[in-house]
Amino acid sequence: xxxxxxxxxxxxxxxxxxxxPAVGPALALVVAVVVFSLxxxxxxxxxxxxxxxxxxxxxxxxxxxxxxxxxxxxxDLANAASMVxxxxxxxxxxxxxxxxxxxxxxGIVATVLVSGVVGSLVTKVKLPxxxxxxxxxxxxxxxxxxxxxxxxxxxxxxxxNWLGTRRYLFGGIEITYGMTLALIMYLVxxxxxxxxxxxxxxxxxxxAPESARLSGIKVNRTVLSVYLVAGVIFGIAAWxxxxxxxxxxxxxxxxxxxxxxTAVVLGGTSLFxxxxxxxxxxxxALIVAxxxxxxxxxxxxxxxxxxxxxALVIAAVAVDRLARRQR
Amino acid sequence: MRKILTAGLAVAVxxxxxxxxxxxxxxxxxxxxxxxxxxxxxxxxxxxxxxxxVELRAAASAAAQANGADFSALAGQFxxxxxxxxxxxxxxxxxxxxxILITPSSSTGVLDAIDRARKSGVLVIAxxxxxxxxxxxxxxxxxxxxxxxxxxxxxxxxxxxxxxPKLFMVDGTAGSTVDTQRHTGFLSGIGLADGAPEIKGAxxxxxxxxxxxxxxxxxxxxxxxxxxxxxxxxxxxxxTYAALKARGLTGQIVMGSIDGGCEGVxxxxxxxxxxxVMQFPKKMAEQGVLAAVEYAKTGKKPTGFNNTGSVxxxxxxxxxxxxxxxxxxxxxCWGEK
Numbered sequence: 001x002x003x004x005x006x007x008x009x010x011x012x013x014x015x016x017x018x019x020x021p022a023v024g025p026a027l028a029l030v031v032a033v034v035v036f037s038l039x040x041x042x043x044x045x046x047x048x049x050x051x052x053x054x055x056x057x058x059x060x061x062x063x064x065x066x067x068x069x070x071x072x073x074x075x076d077l078a079n080a081a082s083m084v085x086x087x088x089x090x091x092x093x094x095x096x097x098x099x100x101x102x103x104x105x106x107g108i109v110a111t112v113l114v115s116g117v118v119g120s121l122v123t124k125v126k127l128p129x130x131x132x133x134x135x136x137x138x139x140x141x142x143x144x145x146x147x148x149x150x151x152x153x154x155x156x157x158x159x160x161n162w163l164g165t166r167r168y169l170f171g172g173i174e175i176t177y178g179m180t181l182a183l184i185m186y187l188v189x190x191x192x193x194x195x196x197x198x199x200x201x202x203x204x205x206x207x208a209p210e211s212a213r214l215s216g217i218k219v220n221r222t223v224l225s226v227y228l229v230a231g232v233i234f235g236i237a238a239w240x241x242x243x244x245x246x247x248x249x250x251x252x253x254x255x256x257x258x259x260x261x262t263a264v265v266l267g268g269t270s271l272f273x274x275x276x277x278x279x280x281x282x283x284x285a286l287i288v289a290x291x292x293x294x295x296x297x298x299x300x301x302x303x304x305x306x307x308x309x310x311a312l313v314i315a316a317v318a319v320d321r322l323a324r325r326q327r
Numbered sequence: 328m329r330k331i332l333t334a335g336l337a338v339a340v341x342x343x344x345x346x347x348x349x350x351x352x353x354x355x356x357x358x359x360x361x362x363x364x365x366x367x368x369x370x371x372x373x374x375x376x377x378x379x380x381v382e383l384r385a386a387a388s389a390a391a392q393a394n395g396a397d398f399s400a401l402a403g404q405f406x407x408x409x410x411x412x413x414x415x416x417x418x419x420x421x422x423x424x425x426x427i428l429i430t431p432s433s434s435t436g437v438l439d440a441i442d443r444a445r446k447s448g449v450l451v452i453a454x455x456x457x458x459x460x461x462x463x464x465x466x467x468x469x470x471x472x473x474x475x476x477x478x479x480x481x482x483x484x485x486x487x488x489x490x491x492p493k494l495f496m497v498d499g500t501a502g503s504t505v506d507t508q509r510h511t512g513f514l515s516g517i518g519l520a521d522g523a524p525e526i527k528g529a530x531x532x533x534x535x536x537x538x539x540x541x542x543x544x545x546x547x548x549x550x551x552x553x554x555x556x557x558x559x560x561x562x563x564x565x566x567t568y569a570a571l572k573a574r575g576l577t578g579q580i581v582m583g584s585i586d587g588g589c590e591g592v593x594x595x596x597x598x599x600x601x602x603x604v605m606q607f608p609k610k611m612a613e614q615g616v617l618a619a620v621e622y623a624k625t626g627k628k629p630t631g632f633n634n635t636g637s638v639x640x641x642x643x644x645x646x647x648x649x650x651x652x653x654x655x656x657x658x659x660c661w662g663e664k
Contacts, residue, residue, distance in 0.1 A: 047421065049416050055417070145501065150411075150531075244410060247438070251406065254407065296418050297421070302401070302402060
């Protein structure tokens with residue numbers, strides 16, 4: 001291949017990644033899976049693949065809501081804290097004799113309320129999302145600890161633990177309801193973002209709010225709706241969390257907000273808004289889980305795993321920047 | 328595209344309906360012990376950076392090597408990272424561990440995963456922190472934290488020499504099991520009840536030196552009329568000392584701590600606080616590994632709570648309180664000397 005060909009290829013590669021932002025992450029995921037399958041004899045088996053997916057579910061769900069917010073050029077640092085508060089609300093209500101279904105619904109109401117307040121402050125008072133959610137993070141963390149009296153509350157309830165229930169398909173493929181629900185949520189959000197007017201408005205608002213407004217899109221209403229939808233998703237993340245670890249702990253998921261941003265960024269969604277996809281985020285969440293699992297099985301120290309994940313995040317943002325520059 | 332979506336949803340529904348599925352116990356390893364096989368020991372600590380857990384890991388690794396067992400160590404990312412510990416348990420099972428040694432982040436947080444491991448034939452031993460209920464694991468090798476707190480309380484009481492205690496309590500993470508046990512143990516040892524007027528102030532400091540310093544600085548704004556301080560671990564003891572020293576109060580106060588890290592013993596020797604209560608992570612790790620090796624060989628499982636002991640370290644021994652001096656302490660401490 002001559003240098004000239006490579007030169008002329010470059011813009012089209014950039015264009016390619018711009019049009020299909022989930023392709024890069026999907027490639028990275030495939031490469032990681034292949035590498036770990038070849039380098040260990042424990043990585044590539046059905047049990048382990050199922051495990052990796054289960055291990056990515058809570059962060060994957062948080063990241064789904066985070067993607068919506070980042071698409072509007074916002075960010076949510078409080079999503080995990082809001083989720084943890086919801087798990088505590090569910091657990092406490094249950095311990096107080098409330099039925100599982102009401103506990104679940106009230107937990108989700110709580111995350112929707114939190115996201116609603118955040119969204120209102122962002123749209124009505126025009127505060128930067130970073131600052132609003134930073135404040136919310138601190139308040140929600142404290143609220144969770146106050147509410148639980150600092151204690152972890154075990155949760156034993158069929159419905160609240162339901163998403164962690166394990167079933168086996170065709171004898172050997174391990175599936176949890178949490179995996180199924182996450183898949184459905186991702187497909188629904190993918191459909192909503194790519195096939196509905198609302199989805200187009202979300203991208204438009206993130207890309208160029210002023211042009212969106214001039215073309216008749218109700219910018220504030222769209223952004224607020226994104227926060228509310230994300231609130232529902234964070235509530236479901238709390239449900240996922242109780243399926244995975246049937247114990248509401250005010251000290252849990254302290255890095256959940258950053259982990260969800262990591263998944264979004266690795267998934268190719270631009271932190272500057274307006275570009276990206278939830279399918280990319282799904283890949284991003286899986287990349288993190290695959291890296292953790294594979295590197296663990298290779299015996300790599302957890303701290304080096306963090307170094308690798310961090311480097312990938314920086315590389316992903318660099319790719320985003322370069323792709324934008326070439327447009 | 329609509330077709331893809333429909334197909335996807337159909338797959339999802341099929342998967343969740345999952346009609347004729349079979350429940351079975353999960354796990355890469357189904358061979359229980361007793362086969363005379365090689366022990367594969369996995370250790371899961373709360374974090375992998377705290378010197379205490381570093382010592383625990385090093386001791387377990389050395390014991391495994393000495394006894395011909397395979398060893399791997401995983402950890403949560405922060406204290407309270409239940410999800411990370413569950414992940415670690417799952418990954419160890421995936422790798423075919425025969426025994427999992429775990430210092431649970433929360434005494435209830437990882438019970439579900441432990442249960443799955445035990446059901447698939449893995450021996451699970453809690454190190455350092457007991458689970459609730461204790462029977463959730465096969466056996467526990469740990470410091471009796473209530474007793475350790477009690478020893479500290481008894482020492483402080485004796486050192487006050489009959490004076491009425493005027494006490495500050497620097498606690499760990501509110502609600503954590505170890506924190507609660509040490510706290511109530513201390514009060515029992517010094518002979519006070521929670522909420523007694525002798526307690527002039529309390530602050531939770533999450534085991535952290537700078538948080539403790541800040542917390543005690545704030546308490547000292549309220550009153551400096553104190554003569555005794557409880558600290559839940561040694562880093563918080565150091566933070567407390569800094570706050571007291573800035574106010575010139577160190578001379579009038581008897582302060583005790585718990586841990587027995589080498590830095591802590593050195594603090595006692597330097598006079599920063601009067602006494603510390605040493606615990607023995609190395610013993611916990613070694614006994615855990617030996618039990619794992621025994622299990623792989625004979626299938627015999629350890630049971631119950633096994634106290635690895637705690638010893639008061641001070642250079643100012645008090646009558647009626649058994650203690651060792653800091654020379655002994657420096658020989659038996661854990662962490663960097």
